[in-house]
């Protein structure tokens with residue numbers, strides 16, 4: 001059984017997709033053992049409570065330095081002894097110590113087709129604003145392992161989504177969530193839990209067929 005901890009900062013629709021995926025049997029062999037938010041008022045914490053999953057807030061505002069905050073975050077994660085950490089809209093850059101300790105055991109969902117529209121400053125609605133400003137016709141979402149960089153880790157799954165005429169950032173964000181994020185994040189967790197990812201000769205990850 002894969003024990004997962006989900007880290008969140010906001011609305012938690014990706015967290016909800018994981019909760020629903022486990023409940024409906026689309027994610028198997030997986031137990032959600034906790035949710036950690038860096039924001040006290042994150043609706044994701046309400047979603048966790050409603051699902052009967054322990055939720056805690058570790059806010060940088062409660063610590064006198066970034067270092068102390070990082071220590072508290074690591075302690076909160078360690079106490080849950082996860083096999084996998086899932087960043088589901090967690091808008092904090094992870095401390096190096098955490099990334100090293102959990103190397104190969106942290107996944108992130110990013111709302112674009114990496115390597116486009118990613119890296120420092122590209123998060124949430126800003127990604128979709130940049131997509132519309134550039135005029136690309138196809139965007140999407142990516143699930144990847146987290147390494148020391150921002151959105152630079154090995155890619156696990158991607159799904160493309162069409163940009164439509166007259167899209168607003170909000171409309172496009174919703175479409176990317178519905179058509180891509182809420183599908184590929186549960187699919188990636190299920191595949192990890194069931195040992196279905198393999199690496200090819202290039203070192204790229206792919207999902208093995210049953």
Ligand code: GAR
Pocket residue numbers: 008009010011012013014015044088089090109110111122123124127177181
């Ligand atoms: C999602 O679109 C997620 O991909 C994005 O934040 C949103 C969180 O929504 N993450 C990033 O931009 C990370 N760089 P949610 O709280 O409803 O899941």
